[in-house]
Amino acid sequence: EVQLVESGGGLVKPGGSLRLSCAASGFTFSNAWMSWVRQAPGKGLEWVGRIKSKTDGGTTDYAAPVKGRFTISRDDSKNTLYLQMNSLKTEDTAVYYCLWGHVEYFDFWGQGTLVTVSS
């Protein structure tokens, strides 16, 4: 059974940093392209970014609002995906989901972790 379990959310002040983790199981994580999607309270879904498998180059892509501030990384030995968020803004307040699936769409979503950026 595929499981994606996010952790690390919480309350942080504007300008602060936070690192989210996503523990994956039930599939071959090292071969997976993994993504993060967020959802602000009462709003729609917004793609944050993606990391390819190391065999496919391990490269990352980011949405414009987070590029230069957020970094996606992975530890294949721990089956864990990370999202390092720096220079956080109030508009980054959202539930952050870890996703796995195909290149073009996502079969599996975690339950999400809430990040609140507020003074």
Added chain:
Amino acid sequence: SYVLTQPPSVSVAPGQTARITCGGNNIGSKSVHWYQQKPGQAPVLVVYDDSDRPSGIPDRFSGSNSGNTATLTISRVEGGDEADYYCQVWDSSSDHVTFGGGTKLTVL
């Protein structure tokens, strides 16, 4: 970046057919995927590659895509179908993913 446009809301009576549209420039040339999200839950994939259904999704859910509009059709609507629905594409030119703004389906 590629823009997807959905109506904010659609209402339908139980047993009727709901159609949720997703507009985009020449969207018919892309593969469109649809997600259902109920309150307090993570989204669930209900249609992928325009019209295919993941295992476990009822055949009441179907999709089509042509020209500038993709459509998610829910036949014989039930109260349990009340949810937010999002369309999504992968833009190969930018290698980015785009979601529509979402449509709230209300079952009257």
